[in-house]
Amino acid sequence: MAITLKDLARTLNLSVSTVNAALYNRKDISSATRKRVQDMARAINYHPNLVARSLKTRKTYVLGVIVPDLSRSFFAEVTKGIDMVASAQGYNLVLCNTGEDPSREEDQIATLISKRVDGLILASAHHPESAVAPKSLSLSGIPLVLVDRFFPGTNFVGADDVKIGYLATKHLIEQGYRRVAHLRGPNVSTAQGRLDGYLKALRESGIEMRKEYILEAQFHDESGGYKAAKKVLNISPRPEAVFAASDPIAIGALEALLESGCRVPEDVGVIGVGSHRYGRYLRIPLSTVDQNRIEIGKRAASLLLGLIENGTNRKKPRLILLDPKLIARESSRCRAEARESGGESLGASAPLRTVSRDE
Numbered sequence: 210m211a212i213t214l215k216d217l218a219r220t221l222n223l224s225v226s227t228v229n230a231a232l233y234n235r236k237d238i239s240s241a242t243r244k245r246v247q248d249m250a251r252a253i254n255y256h257p258n259l260v261a262r263s264l265k266t267r268k269t270y271v272l273g274v275i276v277p278d279l280s281r282s283f284f285a286e287v288t289k290g291i292d293m294v295a296s297a298q299g300y301n302l303v304l305c306n307t308g309e310d311p312s313r314e315e316d317q318i319a320t321l322i323s324k325r326v327d328g329l330i331l332a333s334a335h336h337p338e339s340a341v342a343p344k345s346l347s348l349s350g351i352p353l354v355l356v357d358r359f360f361p362g363t364n365f366v367g368a369d370d371v372k373i374g375y376l377a378t379k380h381l382i383e384q385g386y387r388r389v390a391h392l393r394g395p396n397v398s399t400a401q402g403r404l405d406g407y408l409k410a411l412r413e414s415g416i417e418m419r420k421e422y423i424l425e426a427q428f429h430d431e432s433g434g435y436k437a438a439k440k441v442l443n444i445s446p447r448p449e450a451v452f453a454a455s456d457p458i459a460i461g462a463l464e465a466l467l468e469s470g471c472r473v474p475e476d477v478g479v480i481g482v483g484s485h486r487y488g489r490y491l492r493i494p495l496s497t498v499d500q501n502r503i504e505i506g507k508r509a510a511s512l513l514l515g516l517i518e519n520g521t522n523r524k525k526p527r528l529i530l531l532d533p534k535l536i537a538r539e540s541s542r543c544r545a546e547a548r549e550s551g552g553e554s555l556g557a558s559a560p561l562r563t564v565s566r567d568e
Contacts, residue, residue, distance in 0.1 A: 211256075212254065212256075214228060214257070216253075217246070217249065217250060217253065220249060220253065221245065221246060223242075227242070231243040231246035232247065233298070234299055268327050269326060269327055271302070271303055271324070271325075271326045271327060272295055272302050272326060272513065273303050273305065273318075274288055274302050274303070274304050275305045275321075275329065275331045276288065276304070276305070277309045277333075277429075278309065278429045279304070280429070282502075283357075283429075283500070287509070289503055289506060290505060290506020290508075290510065291506040291510040293503075293507060294507050294511050298514055300514070305317040310334060311334045313334075314331075314333060314335065322351060327351075328353070328513045328514075328516060329351055329353050329354075330356055331353065331354075332357040333397075336396050352516035354366060354513045355367075357505070358398045358399055359399075365527070366531075367530065368500035368530065368531050368533050369402075369530040369533060370399050370401075370403050370406065371402045371406040373402070373498050374391075374404060374405060374406020374407040374409070375406035375409050376406070376498055377403075377535070378407045378452050379410040379413075380535055380541065381450040381480060382416065384450075384474075384541055384542070386449040386450035386478050388447070388448045388449045389411070389422070389450045389451070389452055390424070390441050390448035390451050391403075391404065391407045391423050391451075392425075392437045392441075392452070392453045393407075393423060393424070393454050394426070394428040394458070395425065395428065399454075403454045403482065407452055422441075422444065422448055424437040424440055425437070426453075428454060430461070431460050431464070434453055434458035434459060434460065434461025434462040435462065435464055436461075436465075437458070437461075438461065438464075438465035439465050439469075442469055442471070447477075448477070450474075450480075451479050452480055453480065453481045453482070454481075455481060456483035456484070457481075457483075457485075460491070463495065463540065466479070473540055478542075479495065479541060480497065481496070481497045482498045482533075483499075483500060483502075484499035484536060488538070491540075493539050494539045495538055496535075496536065496539075497538070498534065498536070499536055500533055501531045501532075504531060505531060508529055512529065
């Protein structure tokens, strides 16, 4: 016969309620008691009756997570942060990948609703002016938290994308680059925010915005950055620096620039977004803006669990923006340094100052 919760409690000489709370990591149970209960459960091969638990609590203890591209480290690390918080509270994840396809996203939302998930964390593939996904979820009554991509009137956790664009562009201008191109992402809110930050930095520095310096590339596709950078090289006058909306775009651009004989950063400076782990190990270490990806996942999971446990989904939506962090490396080093090592100025006229490096 299967071992029951009462059997486990009797073995430990604890109450059923204490053992149950320890099994699901309730914070009011001491860490020593939780460990004792969980160790004994493994030793005697006890498995909770999840069906009975769901009937009693009216919860499945399952969260749905929908992201546009699982192959990329940004969403992998956000999901890691979600799992760190959710698993500690006894929740499991069902993970879906849309491939940036809005219709596929709709199908996955419908599937997760039918499976009675307790809540959903979503990075939507829908255009930022479309409220299709959040609207369908609000009608379902399932608590929802958006990550990375923002829609008005919804709970959201992500980096401040306007600040990301501003930090990256301002950094290039402070290094002496005046003609700054922007390789932007597709029509999602993250891309629009970073574009707005780019434009804000240009305005503050008295630099004219040139439409031909703004080109679109896929966020998670190095080949898109490569193709866009090839176009940049044919613009006259040629941009002196490139702000890429993501590290994959920046890496593709870096490859195109080097292949074309450009010196980085002496001829063209490059900065991306995302703080990919391998960015520092490239032939020319890549400057980037860190979004604090794991923390985004943790904060999103904590917010969602609060909505589930406390019923706060009926209150005013929460907007949580994490401050980005500039990480300056060799791909955008100060052009004053480049001149000292034999590089050309390419007409830099902005005041120069050395930006302190984080590494």
